[in-house]
Amino acid sequence: xxxxxxxxxxxxxxxxxxENEREKFLKEIDEVIRLFDEIEKAxxxxxxxxxxxxxIPQRLRGEEPEAFGNKKELLGNTKIYRFYVVGPKI
Amino acid sequence: MTSSISKFVxxxxxxxxxxxxxxxxxxxxxRLNAFSVIDGNMKVGFPLxxxxxxxxxxxxxxxxxxxxxxxxxxxxxxxxxxxxxAGFSFLGKTRMDEFGFGTFGINNDKPVRNPFDERRVAxxxxxxxxxxxxxxxxxxSLAESTGGSISAPAAFCGVVxxxxxxxLLSRYGLIDYANSLDKVGVMGRSSQDVRYLFDKVKGYDRRxxxxxxxxxxxxxxxNLMIVEELLDKVEDRxxxxxxxxxxxxxxxxxxxxxxxxxxxxxxxxxxxxxxxAEASTNLAKYCGFKYGLKVDDFTKGYNDxxxxxxxxxxxxxxxxxxxxxxxRGKSVRSRYYSRATKxxxxxxxxxxxxxxxxxxxxxxxxxxxxxxxEVEKLTPVQNYAMDILTVPPNLAGMPHVSFPYDYxxxxxxxxxxxxDHFDDYTLLDFVSEWEKGFRYEFKYNLGDL
Numbered sequence: 001x002x003x004x005x006x007x008x009x010x011x012x013x014x015x016x017x018x019e020n021e022r023e024k025f026l027k028e029i030d031e032v033i034r035l036f037d038e039i040e041k042a043x044x045x046x047x048x049x050x051x052x053x054x055x056i057p058q059r060l061r062g063e064e065p066e067a068f069g070n071k072k073e074l075l076g077n078t079k080i081y082r083f084y085v086v087g088p089k090i
Numbered sequence: 091m092t093s094s095i096s097k098f099v100x101x102x103x104x105x106x107x108x109x110x111x112x113x114x115x116x117x118x119x120x121r122l123n124a125f126s127v128i129d130g131n132m133k134v135g136f137p138l139x140x141x142x143x144x145x146x147x148x149x150x151x152x153x154x155x156x157x158x159x160x161x162x163x164x165x166x167x168x169x170x171x172x173x174x175x176a177g178f179s180f181l182g183k184t185r186m187d188e189f190g191f192g193t194f195g196i197n198n199d200k201p202v203r204n205p206f207d208e209r210r211v212a213x214x215x216x217x218x219x220x221x222x223x224x225x226x227x228x229x230x231s232l233a234e235s236t237g238g239s240i241s242a243p244a245a246f247c248g249v250v251x252x253x254x255x256x257x258l259l260s261r262y263g264l265i266d267y268a269n270s271l272d273k274v275g276v277m278g279r280s281s282q283d284v285r286y287l288f289d290k291v292k293g294y295d296r297r298x299x300x301x302x303x304x305x306x307x308x309x310x311x312x313n314l315m316i317v318e319e320l321l322d323k324v325e326d327r328x329x330x331x332x333x334x335x336x337x338x339x340x341x342x343x344x345x346x347x348x349x350x351x352x353x354x355x356x357x358x359x360x361x362x363x364x365x366x367a368e369a370s371t372n373l374a375k376y377c378g379f380k381y382g383l384k385v386d387d388f389t390k391g392y393n394d395x396x397x398x399x400x401x402x403x404x405x406x407x408x409x410x411x412x413x414x415x416x417x418r419g420k421s422v423r424s425r426y427y428s429r430a431t432k433x434x435x436x437x438x439x440x441x442x443x444x445x446x447x448x449x450x451x452x453x454x455x456x457x458x459x460x461x462x463x464e465v466e467k468l469t470p471v472q473n474y475a476m477d478i479l480t481v482p483p484n485l486a487g488m489p490h491v492s493f494p495y496d497y498x499x500x501x502x503x504x505x506x507x508x509x510d511h512f513d514d515y516t517l518l519d520f521v522s523e524w525e526k527g528f529r530y531e532f533k534y535n536l537g538d539l
Contacts, residue, residue: 013415014393056257
């Protein structure tokens with residue numbers, strides 16, 4: 001992976017890396033991608049992908065509202081303004 | 091072997107038990123770093139520790155990550171709720187590799203130390219759960235495995251680590267690493283203790299869309315198989331002891347067949363591609379204003395705000411976000427992610443065909459418990475290669491159990507048995523048979539009655 005491509009990857013990953021991290025990850029990531037490239041040799045074209053290890057039955061819940069026990073506790077991990085969660089500008 | 095849980099429950103010496111246990115545990119924990127939280131409140135039930143990626147209502151839950159510091163879940167994971175309802179007492183949260191990203195229990199603020207030799211690692215990612223089990227006489231732990239996070243530390247700490255079939259234990263209240271691979275499991279000092287807790291927490295949970303309620307099988311089998319290609323990866327001194335263990339099993343009436351399974355060759359690469367792809371999306375929820383760490387400056391634009399929060403991830407988490415984002419990229423997705431899911435299919439097919447005939451058995455880890463210095467020298471790829479024996483059953487969601495079979499230089503050696511989907515009890519019965527002629531060794535027995 002060249003430096004330009006790596007910087008783009010870090011940018012879309014929303015990771016700000018310092019110079020030491022950048023140098024270290026760039027080298028290590030190349031090594032890991034070489035490991036990943038090994039799977040090209042696998043003879044698996046005719047197989048169906050397995051998105052889960054077992055068959056998962058599609059059991060959807062009904063569209064029924066449920067109240068969470070304690071609203072204050074639920075919102076306790078956020079900054080609140082008049083029962084609204086405060087977040088950054090989008 | 092009788093369950094230590096029934097012995098504990100029958101005991102009349104439990105007055106003041108918790109006070110003494112918590113005092114002794116706190117002292118030893120200062121050195122071993124197994125617990126991030128110890129609950130000092132008085133209790134009377136059988137002590138239960140919980141890996142720090144499972145929510146316990148009212149107790150900080152961080153998955154050993156700085157980004158979740160201060161997060162207090164307003165609910166308990168289903169498995170925790172069921173264990174507490176069954177009479178277990180919550181003792182504390184156990185330290186782990188950040189979000190489960192690690193094989194040695196060192197990717198966190200305080201690396202977990204092995205009770206058999208504190209210069210050595212405990213294994214990961216459920217490091218604290220394994221150490222807690224190894225140091226307390228009466229105790230079980232709820233842990234979790236994605237690619238070997240129960241087997242590896244169980245082997246290095248000399249305890250039983252059981253990873254059930256994918257979907258059998260609810261993931262509701264589990265902090266996700268990789269949804270299609272994460273499995274809650276159990277650690278204990280005997281197969282009986284493990285089975286007891288497993289039976290109390292298993293079962294369908296409508297709050298987990300991947301939960302299943304299939305009937306579990308148990309069958310008598312005396313057929314064991316070793317996979318040649320996997321055994322070749324094991325260092326000589328471990329392999330020699332393992333072959334001696336197989337001889338003892340043969341003496342107990344088991345047949346051992348050597349089989350070839352070349353389909354497993356790409357398991358490690360496929361596992362890391364899938365797990366990193368899933369992890370990189372799961373970690374996007376930690377954005378600086380919900381859960382744990384908060385970024386105060388709301389005048390910043392969203393991307394700056396988000397990036398500032400993500401600076402708190404550790405090195406391995408950042409590496410996995412980068413690689414996971416990379417393999418999901420539109421131009422390479424079919425080359426990596428899609429192909430990896432087909433390799434998972436090949437691994438499932440192969441392991442199912444083999445386990446129809448009996449149990450697969452191997453050493454749990456390819457090396458004797460390493461020191462911290464030895465682990466520091468490993469590159470990421472060398473590090474990932476340590477999972478070579480634990481990844482195949484995890485990738486395939488098949489039940490597996492690690493248990494001690496011998497000791498070398500004062501360190502436990504673990505073997506891992508693998509069975510077919512939903513054949514979970516066969517594994518626990520197998521370990522139970524082995525325990526009849528095996529004497530567990532532990533360095534500490536805190537909380538003895």
